[in-house]
Amino acid sequence: MTRPEPPTSPPGRPDLAPASQKGGDRGGQGEERSLAPPPETGAEGMNGPRSFPGLPRRVPRPTGSLAAVARKYAAIVATAVRHRMAYIGDSLGRPVFFALILFVFCRLWQTVFADGRAPVVGFAARESLWYLVMTEAILLSAPRLQGRIDEEVKTGAVATLLNKPCHYVGYHLAFALGEALPVFLLNLAVGVVTARVLIGPLPVAPAAVLALFPAVTLAMTLSVLIGLCLALLAFWVEDAAPFFWVYQKMLFILGGLMIPLDFLPGWLQAVAGWLPFRTILCGPARLLVRFSVADAGSLFLWQAAWIAVFAVVTVALYHAGIRQVESHGG
């Protein structure tokens, strides 16, 4: 059984059906796209096909000044925000589920700490629930790439982005971040209201609020890059969905989704400390509950390092995979 996934695509019953049996993404991706033959000439920065049938073996590179490139990707982010806002109704199921999870864990933490049990490393029922507000808000808002990117790869729709003046990875990263923004704000609002009603407010340092903006942005970026890596494995395997299931569970345990990593046994904390998952969920959530400048600085450094690693891996996977694509028009 798998947990529900973030609502990047219209609601249905995510998780339970293999990606290959899903479709109808209103974002326009998926099997409904037609496979256009690659243009032979004219696309800026694009080589013509070397041995037709097949695709150009080199992908276009963004050209122009850094500011122009930034404007281009900012426009993609803005488009994604508008796209998600247009279908915000599709995302309303997540907050309901979010509130349900908070209710269950509120009861769990209240039960655990009901008999006067001392806080564990500074976490009592209130802190534990507010910690969950942040981790769940990030997880439920992270764009769902499963069933989207891997479907593009499997159906060949990946080719439709080859003649665009932007990098495939950059495009999807920008689009996913744009989609995540309104959903995260919605989830956070629901989480804050629900937690306040269920267990009361949490005093938060102003510096923590300021630190959360970059922390969550970097966490989302890393999450998208890891998702892209997994989805791009569809170039080599029939179905990338199982990798997503395991990744999701890694986030549960080693990312500290439901309980802070401080609750884990020492050896498991050490393992988690060397992996990227904690910087996606536990790191930002700890800033909310137990802020310190040193923790924030360390988190930003780890996030930046992991983003660099996964950016390189993602681009390398994409370039290795795209060489295998054969398109015959249609």
Added chain:
Amino acid sequence: MPGVAGTGAADPAGGPARRPLPGLGFLLALQRLNLMAGMAYRWSFLSQVVFMMLNNAIFMVFWWVFFQRFPQVQGWGMDDMLLLFALVAAGFGLSVTLFGNALRLSSMIQEGKVDVFLSAPPDPFLHLLMSRMSLSGIGDFLFGVGAFLWLYPADPVRWLAFGVVVVCSGLILTAFWVISQCLAFFLGGSEGISGILAEALVTLSMYPDSLFTGGVKYFVYSVVPVGFVAWLPVSIVRGPGAGPLALLVAATVLWVWLARLVFAAGLRRYESGNLIQARG
């Protein structure tokens, strides 16, 4: 085009003519074909089964960590959680493996994909539900059975109880999903609400019942049958007894009957999209 659902001779009341339930041979053949189709893609099949088992095992790591820190939650310990999860996973796996379309009914109704089942001779209820198999469900089922055998390696009475309650649990899950998905017959686009109800049932069933008190307890034994899917089966396996078992079987019959009733009522409102498609 209202009323297309009732193709064929109408009964005197104006509803669709009653058609025979598909025979056991037909249903077994459907399952066999579903399985063969799934196994045609060897990596996909194996990965879905194995990774789902791994996925479930990792989820149990959360509870292991939790109970390392807090050994008891109102009488529930690690073994109780493992038993709960084993039952729910096995029931869930059984349901989505045998009735793979139960969670897709809403979108099928909206997209007019029910038509193809209405034109076939057998009664569409089971035919539709069993025309797809979720391969990952096999992993859920195997995990559930494995976890149960880990807990009770040599206890035939409990094995028998486990078998009965898993079947009941799977049938109630399926029936509840069918009812929630059938909202599409009446409301149109209801994937959102149907999805929330399905998730609520599965999510709540993975936590101890002692967390829920008062009005919530009534809610989870009635509107959303978590109690019958998870907690009553746990109590039956812990200490098999005729009374609770009879209650579970009665609840199963009631939920299945309700699902059939709602589906039939929905079919009377179904409007065909005149979709022409070939079944793969």
